[in-house]
Amino acid sequence: DAGVTQSPTHLIKTRGQQVTLRCSPKSGHDTVSWYQQALGQGPQFIFQYYEEEERQRGNFPDRFSGHQFPNYSSELNVNALLLGDSALYLCASSFRSGSSYNEQFFGPGTRLTVL
Amino acid sequence: KNQVEQSPQSLIILEGKNCTLQCNYTVSPFSNLRWYKQDTGRGPVSLTIMTFSENTKSNGRYTATLDADTKQSSLHITASQLSDSASYICVVSANGANNLFFGTGTRLTVIP
Numbered sequence: 001d002a003g004v005t006q007s008p009t010h011l012i013k014t015r016g017q018q019v020t021l022r023c024s025p026k027s028g029h030d031t032v033s034w035y036q037q038a039l040g041q042g043p044q045f046i047f048q049y050y051e052e053e054e055r056q057r058g059n060f061p062d063r064f065s066g067h068q069f070p071n072y073s074s075e076l077n078v079n080a081l082l083l084g085d086s087a088l089y090l091c092a093s094s095f096r097s098g099s100s101y102n103e104q105f106f107g108p109g110t111r112l113t114v115l
Numbered sequence: 116k117n118q119v120e121q122s123p124q125s126l127i128i129l130e131g132k133n134c135t136l137q138c139n140y141t142v143s144p145f146s147n148l149r150w151y152k153q154d155t156g157r158g159p160v161s162l163t164i165m166t167f168s169e170n171t172k173s174n175g176r177y178t179a180t181l182d183a184d185t186k187q188s189s190l191h192i193t194a195s196q197l198s199d200s201a202s203y204i205c206v207v208s209a210n211g212a213n214n215l216f217f218g219t220g221t222r223l224t225v226i227p
Contacts, residue, residue: 041219042204042218042220092158103149103161106160108157
């Protein structure tokens with residue numbers, strides 16, 4: 001059983017460009033959350049997708065957007081990249097049971113470097 | 116304000132020694148507390164998860180404790196190995212796993 005997978009592993013972009021990161025959840029999971037982790041810091045919640053809709057959002061600008069597909073995989077898009085967007089982007093999946101949520105399993109992350 | 120604070124920020128120990136990492140939180144209402152191990156450049160991997168009623172939980176050489184009254188948790192690592200070198204992150208959940216509050220982690224380095 002494959003766990004959470006993310007692609008690409010590493011990515012280098014320049015300021016002003018746009019980037020798309022991809023995540024496939026763990027088998028049986030239907031909820032995907034995205035986090036940004038700056039070097040030496042804990043992960044910061046970006047947003048969460050369930051049933052192809054954004055359900056919750058952290059304190060991130062509209063430059064950060066996402067999408068969830070019918071197969072539960074998800075994309076994170078960042079427009080007009082800034083140097084400060086350089087970070088490890090983590091995807092976590094979980095199974096939503098009724099109104100509660102189960103443990104989140106993290107992917108290996110995508111290291112984004114903005115030059 | 117919901118916060119999770121960890122100490123120390125970094126720690127260096129000799130292989131075979133024990134160590135204890137601390138986590139204090141102000142998250143409310145408390146749902147559960149997790150300790151994650153994160154290798155450099157990799158995603159966090161869960162070590163333990165504890166709910167309000169649990170005081171201690173072990174996972175091999177890792178033992179986590181929780182004092183819900185003082186809102187403190189610790190992670191004790193026994194007989195450390197070089198592979199234990201990583202960041203250890205304390206994560207507290209409020210109202211279920213959806214609302215997670217992360218500490219900044221303790222960077223542990225085990226040297227031979």
